[in-house]
Amino acid sequence: xxxxxxxxxxxxxxxxxxxxxxxxxxxxxxxxxxxxxxxxxxxxxxxxxxxxxxxxxxxxxxxxxxxxxxxxxxxxxxxxxxxxxxxxxxxxxxxxxxxxxxxxxxxxxxxxxxxxxxxxxxxxxxxxxxxxxxxxxxxxxxxxxxxxxxxxxxxxxxxxxxx
Numbered sequence: 001x002x003x004x005x006x007x008x009x010x011x012x013x014x015x016x017x018x019x020x021x022x023x024x025x026x027x028x029x030x031x032x033x034x035x036x037x038x039x040x041x042x043x044x045x046x047x048x049x050x051x052x053x054x055x056x057x058x059x060x061x062x063x064x065x066x067x068x069x070x071x072x073x074x075x076x077x078x079x080x081x082x083x084x085x086x087x088x089x090x091x092x093x094x095x096x097x098x099x100x101x102x103x104x105x106x107x108x109x110x111x112x113x114x115x116x117x118x119x120x121x122x123x124x125x126x127x128x129x130x131x132x133x134x135x136x137x138x139x140x141x142x143x144x145x146x147x148x149x150x151x152x153x154x155x156x157x158x159x160x161x162x163x
Contacts (some may be wrong), residue, residue, distance in 0.1 A: 015156075022154040025079045025087060028056060029103070029110035030071035036098040036110050037071070039064045040090045042153045044076060052139035054119065057132045064094055065133065073122055074137065075109035080116035080148035081160040087151065116148040 029038025043057040054076070058065040068074070079086060089101055102113035111118045121137035128134075152159050 019154070019156045022152050022159075025151045025153050025158060027077045027079065027086070027090060027112050027115075028068065028074055029077070029098070029112075030068060030074045031105050031108050031110050032067060032071050036103060037064060037067045037094070038074075038090075038097070038110060039068075039094075040087055041076075044078070047136060052142075053124070054121065054137050054139060055134055056137065057129065057134050060131050060133065069123065069126070069135075071108055071123075073107050073109040073120065073140070075106070075111040076119040076121060076137075077112035077115035078117035078119070078144075079112070079151040080114070080145070081151050082148070083112065083115070084151055084158055086112055087158055115145075116150055117144040118142065 023042040024044060026041050026044045027038055028041050029036055031037075039062070041056050041058075043055075045055045047053040047055050056076075058068075086101055089099075090097055092099070098110075104111045104113055106120065109120045118141075119139055120141040121139055123135055124138050125136040126133050127136075149161055152161060
């Protein structure tokens with residue numbers, strides 16, 4: 001199958017244009033063979049209410065994704081404004097990524113302590129989608145701290161919402 005791209009729709013143009021779309025910031029993580037594996041994500045999307053499902057997208061170039069996909073249960077932690085440092089810490093190399101971050105493990109799913117929301121999921125379907133893999137996840141449990149406000153990703157950096 002031959003794919004064609006409109007000349008103005010380049011990867012750089014996609015990145016620049018979609019940087020104008022604000023998203024939440026989350027962490028997906030699991031405990032695999034006694035160590036934490038995960039990464040920050042801003043592709044969390046609600047897919048279905050019945051059955052409850054969300055999705056995440058992983059770049060094909062990710063070195064974390066091939067390891068994470070081995071886990072039967074994942075934790076998604078939605079970051080609140082007070083957790084900007086967690087986001088910075090997660091930019092470290094994979095082996096050091098979770099050092100100093102307080103985490104809670106539940107049935108292999110790993111959650112950032114004090115997150116605005118937590119979502120326990122089970123991966124169900126992975127679909128090739130261009131240079132990413134889109135994963136559909138069944139929601140097993142979820143909680144939200146309604147006293148917190150979200151950390152958001154806009155214009156390629158993190159921000160807080162104005163009151």
